[in-house]
Amino acid sequence: MNTQNENEDQKHDHGGIFGPNTELIFSIISGVLLVTGFVLSLINGFPDGISFLLYIGAYFFGGYFTAKEAIVTVSKGGFEIDFLMLLAAIGAAILGEWAEGALLLFLFSLGHALEHFALNKARKSIAALAEIAPKTAVVRKGNQQKEVPVEKLQVDDIIIIKPNSKISADGVVVKGTSSVNQAPITGESVPVDKRPIEDETIDFQDEKNSPSSENRVFAGTINGSSVLEVKVIKEASDSTLARLIKLVNETEEQKSPTQQFTDRFEKFFVPSVLVLVVVLLFAFLVIDESFSDSFYRAMAVLVAASPCALAISTPSAVLSGVARAARAGVLVKGGSPLEDLGDLTALAFDKTGTLTEGKPKLTEVLPYGNTTSDELLASAFAVEKLSDHPLARAVVAGAEERLGNKKIEEADTLKSVTGRGIKANWMGEEVFIGNKGLFEEELGVSLPTELANILEKVETSGNTAMIVKKSSEFLGIIGLMDTPKKEAKSVISSLKQIGIKRVIMLTGDNQRVANSVASEIGITDAWGGLLPEDKVDAINKLKQQENKVAMVGDGVNDAPAMTKSTVGIAMGAAGSDVALETADIALMADNLTDLPFAIGLSRKSKSIIKQNLWVSLGVTALLIPATIFNFAGIGIAVLIHEGSTLLVVFNALRLLAYDK
Known part of the structure; x- marks a missing residue:
């Protein structure tokens, strides 16, 4: 874990003589002492000193961790909510309102302990990653x-x-x-x-x-x-797991746009509250009331206006969202991409290896003249078996599958014609396999009209076409294609259903291949013939046309485009250092179905963040005037204050149960 988080953990150390749950146990003891003291105070003739001592005990156990954190904060030249609460409790004691002061510290410490317990539930989902590797x-x-x-x-x-x-x-x-x-x-x-x-x-x-x-x-x-x-x-x-744990831990440092907004809001809000409290302290000079009444009101406003719920509303939701995503094999690097993902209007995909399998497959076997399919395949198999080119391996694999155990004589004397094709000797004759340029430009042989028409159809359908010729006789054409992933069509359909308006495919393949794949899986825009730098230009163009754009790729050759997009999403990032470092969101498995899940989780996270903001701001907006006009005292204020804080935390924890 990073140094900043280590410092935070040391500052908010909730352990002690009773282990990690010491604060919770202390708050319960405080509550028991408070209730006992209050009940005894109602008994006629019972010495008041006993109740007073019980209240003192409630102050100690309820205020121990509050004072501890306040001292650490003040010693560093700042102050937090703990300091304000401690100040309000001291104020209540000065007024002789020991029961209310004890109630404030009891509820605040109980809320703090439960909040810590709840947030730990989300952190443990992340920390569990560190436990899955054997020692x-x-x-x-x-x-x-x-x-x-x-x-x-x-x-x-x-x-x-x-x-x-x-x-x-x-x-x-x-x-x-x-x-x-x-x-x-x-x-x-x-x-x-x-x-x-x-x-x-x-x-x-x-x-x-x-x-x-x-x-x-x-x-x-x-x-x-x-x-x-x-x-x-x-x-x-340096393992994938170690890098994953490191990156997930770092997400707590990266604030979302909403969290940045609440931080800015608090910078103005907290000083304003302190000014208001100071003004209210001197209200007795203006209105007909005693100083103690003005002081009590000021302390109640201090409690009511403390932005606990606001401060925790967004971080708790982001932490829970990131933890839920990590459990499903989706690495989200902080609150910003978590929120941005839900606002996307367009998704740009790299084609090869992202929407397609990334491995060409034999898709067409079209014999010409009197040649049979088996003869065409046998000749192609024999020659291509001598080559280590990816297309050659695809031909061999496809031919083996179609020909079965049929014995085929081996070829020899392989020679390649760069960018055109290959030739070899097979069964005493020369066999040529290549593109149109091999025959018309290298060999000076024109394709028969019928064969040229077949070639046109094969290429139009998105295949890479290879012409086979033995001596002076054309045997036919074989076609290979990088086929779409089986889940691609359904995922594209799901993305459209959840509101993604444009799904764009960016590829270095020619436009005909791009159009063919796009029509097969339901892509709205297909942009072919793009170099890596062209993909960057394409993303910049899309950002001008759409609100927010994500680039989905493998994180290697797509890294520049991913960096320029609103959200960079890497597919199959497990084991890829470049993908883990470059992407804002990394889908650890090479599985497109994780994409709708990630977008759905983002939208749910944004919804919960908004709910939490409404609750926290709404409660504060109601409590401040209620305490100013004496509709609520310190006890009611702290009860509602802590209740709203717990409400936003437990609301955020619902993300841990988000269904994939």
Whole structure:
């Protein structure tokens, strides 16, 4: 936790001889002494001194923590609500109103203790993150296994993860297959299958090398029913979980727009109240009443105008909202993005890997002339198997799926034509696979009219088209496409239903591909052919057209655009340092369905913040004139004052139960 928060915790230390609930126990003792003293004072003939001593005891136990915090604050040259309450209680004692003074301190300390208890409930949701990682790990050194503290793990250590146990560090699987429950980090409800990485020698300290989700595991997640051996790629202090805890703890420092408003309001309001109290102290000079009556009224106004509920109304809601989001695998960096997210009118998405799978798939197999589909696929498979290009791997995977176990003769002598395609020898003949430019510009061969028409249709539908030719004979066309995620269409529909007017897709792909994907999933605007710097310009343009705009991307190549947007949202941020640092909101899982949840939570948070402001300001607006005109005394004022404070805190805690 940061230094500022540590100082706050030290200042508001509620522990003592009875443990962390000492303040609550002290307030209860104060209440018992107060009630006992009051009851005894009603008994005729009972010595008044006994009730007086009980009231003194109630003052001590009720005012102990109030005085403690007031002294700390005043010693630093400031004052808080505790100082004002202590002043009012001392004033009541000076007037001989010991019962009312004791009641004030009892209710204030009880309210403070309950408020502390309630807010701790939200903080514990966040603090629980720190408890999900195991404290030790089993390290394999040759044939030996040794249990060591996780903080002593080093990069490249091999750790053994037993069935149904927590994973100790961020790493990649090098042996074994299992399903891993990643809910503690990403919020995913379904376990994710893990398998060994093909090349153990890859240096994952290089930012360019990022393991795939099927190979990567995170500290704090839970292994399934099989043993895994995992190569550590991050030290404990730099794990995704550690970074997540650090960033969530920092959110308490980042004030929301509403909180900034209430802070500004308090700067003017509190001095105004103090001026009013001073004026009321001398009311006896103007109106026909005693000094003690004026003094009592001034103390009652001091209690009524103390902005406790106002001060806690927004932070309690923000803390609860952030805690609820973290529990669902959504990292919200403070009150500002939490509030802004609910005001969005437009969402801009990166296409590849955000709205689409990010992996091309074989979608079209269109033979030409007398060629069969199997012949076309076999030739493409044999040649592309020699290439390590992502499109080649997609062709091989798709062909294997469609051809089954059919035996295919291997090709050889692969040669690439940069930006055009490839060629290789297969079954004694040359096979060419590439785009239109390979044949018409490199080879000087015109496409037959019918084949050119097929090519036009394939490309218009958003596919990347590859023409296959063996010797002098065209075999046909195969098409590949980065297909939309299965949940993309329903999520876009949900976003529109909750009031997002424009859903824009920004992509480097050509406009035809952009239009095809957009029409399939329901995007309102598709902007294609954009470089990273063009996406920044696009966000600036959208901000001029719309109220608030969010950019949703992977946090790497989209970082500049995310920075320019009102709210930057990173998808699949688990394990991505850039995404965690860049984004205002990080969806830890690569799951679009978390987006409507996050927006819904933001809107609920804003609603509760508004409710809390109305309650806190409304109670203050009613209590000040009520105490000025003697409709309410110190006892009633503190009862309503503390009641409103507890009301806003418990109202904020409703966010912890927000349904995903």
